[in-house]
Amino acid sequence: MKTIQKLLLGLGAGLLLIGCGNNSKSDSGAMASSNAEKVYIAPGEHDEFYAFMSGGYSGNLTVYGLPSGRMFKEIPVFSQFPTNGYGYSEETKAMLNTSYGFVPWGDSHHPDISQTNGKLDGRWIFINENNTPRIARISLETFETEEIIEIPNSAGNHASSYVTENTEYVVAGTRFAVPNPQKDMPIDEMKGEFKGPLTFIKVDPEHGHMEIDFQINMPGFNYDLSHPGRDKSHGWFFFTSYNTEEAHSMLEVNASQNDKDFIAAVNWMKIKEYVENGGGTEVAGTYAHNIYDESTMMATTEMKEGVTSVDPRDVPGAVYYMPVPKSPHGIDVNPTGEYIIGNGKLSTQLSVYSFAKIEEAIKNKDFDGDAYGIPILKFESVLEGVVDSGGLGPLHTEFDGKGYGYTSFFISSEVVKWEVGTWKVVDRQPSFYSVGHLTIPGGNSREPFGKYMFSMNKITKDRYLPTGPELEHSAQLYDISGDKMQLLLDFPTHGEPHYAAAIPADLIKSKSKKYYDLEENNHKYAAKNESEGRVERKGNEVHIYTTTVRSHFSPDNIEGVKVGDKVYFHVTNLEQDFDVPHGFAMIGANTSEILVMPGQTKTIIWEPKREGVWPFYCTDFCSALHQEMQGYVRVSAKNSDTKLRWSLDDEWKE
Amino acid sequence: MKTASITMIIGSALLLGLFLFPLWSITLEAPQYPSGIGMYINLDGLEGHEKHDIQNIDGLNHYIGMRKLPKQDEMWEFSVFPKVIGGMAILGILIGLLGLFKKVSYKWFLGWLVLMTVLGVMGIFDFNAWMTDYGTHLDPKAIMKMTDADGNPLSYKPPLFGSRDILNFTAHSYPAIGAILMGIGMFLTFIAYIIGLKKTN
Numbered sequence: 001m002k003t004i005q006k007l008l009l010g011l012g013a014g015l016l017l018i019g020c021g022n023n024s025k026s027d028s029g030a031m032a033s034s035n036a037e038k039v040y041i042a043p044g045e046h047d048e049f050y051a052f053m054s055g056g057y058s059g060n061l062t063v064y065g066l067p068s069g070r071m072f073k074e075i076p077v078f079s080q081f082p083t084n085g086y087g088y089s090e091e092t093k094a095m096l097n098t099s100y101g102f103v104p105w106g107d108s109h110h111p112d113i114s115q116t117n118g119k120l121d122g123r124w125i126f127i128n129e130n131n132t133p134r135i136a137r138i139s140l141e142t143f144e145t146e147e148i149i150e151i152p153n154s155a156g157n158h159a160s161s162y163v164t165e166n167t168e169y170v171v172a173g174t175r176f177a178v179p180n181p182q183k184d185m186p187i188d189e190m191k192g193e194f195k196g197p198l199t200f201i202k203v204d205p206e207h208g209h210m211e212i213d214f215q216i217n218m219p220g221f222n223y224d225l226s227h228p229g230r231d232k233s234h235g236w237f238f239f240t241s242y243n244t245e246e247a248h249s250m251l252e253v254n255a256s257q258n259d260k261d262f263i264a265a266v267n268w269m270k271i272k273e274y275v276e277n278g279g280g281t282e283v284a285g286t287y288a289h290n291i292y293d294e295s296t297m298m299a300t301t302e303m304k305e306g307v308t309s310v311d312p313r314d315v316p317g318a319v320y321y322m323p324v325p326k327s328p329h330g331i332d333v334n335p336t337g338e339y340i341i342g343n344g345k346l347s348t349q350l351s352v353y354s355f356a357k358i359e360e361a362i363k364n365k366d367f368d369g370d371a372y373g374i375p376i377l378k379f380e381s382v383l384e385g386v387v388d389s390g391g392l393g394p395l396h397t398e399f400d401g402k403g404y405g406y407t408s409f410f411i412s413s414e415v416v417k418w419e420v421g422t423w424k425v426v427d428r429q430p431s432f433y434s435v436g437h438l439t440i441p442g443g444n445s446r447e448p449f450g451k452y453m454f455s456m457n458k459i460t461k462d463r464y465l466p467t468g469p470e471l472e473h474s475a476q477l478y479d480i481s482g483d484k485m486q487l488l489l490d491f492p493t494h495g496e497p498h499y500a501a502a503i504p505a506d507l508i509k510s511k512s513k514k515y516y517d518l519e520e521n522n523h524k525y526a527a528k529n530e531s532e533g534r535v536e537r538k539g540n541e542v543h544i545y546t547t548t549v550r551s552h553f554s555p556d557n558i559e560g561v562k563v564g565d566k567v568y569f570h571v572t573n574l575e576q577d578f579d580v581p582h583g584f585a586m587i588g589a590n591t592s593e594i595l596v597m598p599g600q601t602k603t604i605i606w607e608p609k610r611e612g613v614w615p616f617y618c619t620d621f622c623s624a625l626h627q628e629m630q631g632y633v634r635v636s637a638k639n640s641d642t643k644l645r646w647s648l649d650d651e652w653k654e
Numbered sequence: 655m656k657t658a659s660i661t662m663i664i665g666s667a668l669l670l671g672l673f674l675f676p677l678w679s680i681t682l683e684a685p686q687y688p689s690g691i692g693m694y695i696n697l698d699g700l701e702g703h704e705k706h707d708i709q710n711i712d713g714l715n716h717y718i719g720m721r722k723l724p725k726q727d728e729m730w731e732f733s734v735f736p737k738v739i740g741g742m743a744i745l746g747i748l749i750g751l752l753g754l755f756k757k758v759s760y761k762w763f764l765g766w767l768v769l770m771t772v773l774g775v776m777g778i779f780d781f782n783a784w785m786t787d788y789g790t791h792l793d794p795k796a797i798m799k800m801t802d803a804d805g806n807p808l809s810y811k812p813p814l815f816g817s818r819d820i821l822n823f824t825a826h827s828y829p830a831i832g833a834i835l836m837g838i839g840m841f842l843t844f845i846a847y848i849i850g851l852k853k854t855n
């Protein structure tokens with residue numbers, strides 16, 4: 001009761017503060033304009049940071065600039081994307097293959113940028129898909145998805161896709177405990193039968209290619225979020241779990257019974273060694289591994305079978321449980337790696353664990369029993385301190401590198417700043433509304449760039465002009481360079497900005513690719529100059545090799561196509577200039593249109609249904625004569641003898 | 655005579671810089687090309703400032719009916735210029751060496767400079783004539799036909815030296831390192847002549 005009163009008072013005070021701000025606008029005009037100036041990026045100037053926000057249920061990743069809050073791009077990852085034909089073009093369809101077939105949609109959650117020595121290196125960004133468990137790797141040179149790996153034996157891939165400090169591993173955890181291997185069994189007999197595999201995916205240091213190294217077959221709790229150890233605690237990974245009750249129904253009540261749930265502390269170095277020495281057993285598990293080759297511009301799927309499964313009890317000293325107050329959500333590690341912060345989402349307190357104490361407790365075998373054979377470290381022995389926040393619903397914590405932690409509180413809708421070491425709250429700011437994750441550029445690494453923090457809020461309500469019942473979520477940017485957090489900017493985001501990773505622009509922008517070199521285009525169906533434009537028939541397949549430059553296709557007239565043919569347009573963009581894509585759309589095509597970057601080749605299929613002369617055109621306003629960038633395909637009857645021929649400027653070839 | 659001859663050798667040898675560095679640079683500026691687009695004129699051909707600038711300039715120029723920029727084997731100049739410059743450099747060095755061994759007088763230095771200047775002026779004339787032709791000899795089927803206030807077809811000739819606005823572009827035409835080295839070299843040969851003159855008197 002008291003807490004609620006406090007909360008109401010707090011809210012009241014918050015409202016008052018906001019009210020004051022508004023009232024005194026006239027005489028604090030200078031203040032207001034200084035906020036505007038802080039986020040103002042003059043025309044033609046560049047932002048200081050890139051922010052990569054997950055699109056949540058959009059399945060994609062969006063790129064924003066900070067401090068302006070301007071959105072630059074949406075990178076398609078787990079969902080088909082009409083804008084550029086991703087997941088529709090013949091080259092990229094394979095990216096969305098899974099062991100369940102073609103899945104054209106995903107639920108993307110936690111982006112994390114690759115690291116070297118615990119510092120952001122700006123090479124790749126990883127992001128997980130929750131629903132059909134997958135992890136994608138996106139190149140930060142091309143801003144294109146280059147690889148997607150499915151996670152077998154898993155369900156609800158939420159504790160993902162965080163990377164270790166040399167990008168040795170990216171992890172996946174199963175949020176929903178499931179039978180492993182899957183089998184037909186009564187749901188109410190889940191207790192002790194369901195499992196929660198944690199997957200460690202090796203990342204090739206040169207090309208970034210991912211490969212499942214091992215799965216730890218954990219007891220069937222719900223593994224929610226994770227965070228790698230850093231520096232001192234490098235070699236460890238921490239996972240929160242809820243529903244240690246192993247309830248299967250009405251979880252909001254039945255999974256909220258235990259006063260404490262668990263954080264799993266995993267010494268992955270130990271398990272890695274164990275597996276390298278032949279440990280673990282090969283178990284079933286079917287998964288798709290999709291790779292996009294930038295040179296051939298083609299994505300391919302390899303279906304794989306079997307993973308190495310490790311029973312944590314077989315590797316003594318590798319896995320421990322640490323008690324954590326009620327239904328924890330986020331787990332975070334500070335930049336020195338010494339402190340591990342567990343956020344019980346139904347408590348008001350944050351539990352801070354000390355890595356030194358964990359090591360000590362393990363050495364002294366300071367256990368409080370075990371869970372399915374996994375030792376439980378004594379809570380009091382590993383607990384370093386408690387942040388008594390006064391807020392409700394702590395979710396996630398990030399660090400500024402200057403000795404402060406920032407925690408989001410979903411229920412009380414605020415961000416709370418506290419001091420590492422004293423565990424005292426030093427500042428709090430309301431968020432609008434219901435903040436989930438928050439991000440500090442590099443906040444997940446040994447070296448945060450603690451100038452800005454942004455919160456990602458689930459509810460937008462009255463913040464912008466209404467757009468009907470469906471609103472985009474929102475983010476709020478705070479200046480955290482001073483003692484007090486200062487709200488600078490409020491901006492809408494696309495999809496659900498579940499979590500974000502941010503990085504100084506300088507680490508990426510000079511390496512960003514501007515066009516594809518035609519000489520390096522090894523696409524099977526590329527036509528690298530206009531003289532290579534042609535049409536070939538193979539049975540009922542017609543392959544049209546066409547090139548684009550401002551402002552024509554070559555060839556632009558094609559005859560001899562018949563009803564019932566399967567027509568492949570292989571479009572090569574001959575431009576070698578930054579930001580000069582050409583589009584391609586064919587009337588009646590059932591796939592999509594495509595957008596072809598300079599130097600790239602993409603293929604789209606059209607199955608003509610009716611006789612006639614049908615136009616195609618460029619969909620990207622490429623030049624003054626963009627409207628003239630068009631052509632015709634003549635479609636004849638199925639058994640007609642119209643000659644196959646093609647032309648540009650009435651020079652017919654066959 | 656020793657100082658004069660060495661100066662002559664260095665001066666004429668600086669011409670060889672044209673085999674390493676471009677002679678001239680033409681840059682086009684427009685809002686949609688924030689870092690500019692342009693080409694170097696080398697002794698033996700054209701080269702973009704950036705890898706694909708030549709192709710991109712051709713792409714822009716086709717709207718107004720300009721021809722594609724010549725490849726190395728499409729202009730006799732690109733095979734003759736290296737021979738002329740190489741020949742003059744060797745000749746200059748030879749004259750300098752002969753001067754060093756007192757076989758020729760300093761007057762030969764001036765003779766070389768006069769010959770080089772005549773060749774240089776001829777080169778500039780040729781260059782200007784080519785640019786005039788390139789900038790005015792347009793495809794009659796050009797997509798855009800622009801005319802000046804008097805109704806005459808617009809000339810897209812880049813300036814021989816300096817800057818000029820051409821439609822939405824500003825063209826800058828200036829000597830590049832090779833030409834600057836050549837200029838310094840020619841000046842040195844003149845100094846060589848003056849030193850020779852003073853020493854003899």
Ligand SMILES: [Cu+2]
Nearest residue numbers: 582618622629
């Ligand atoms: Cu176009």
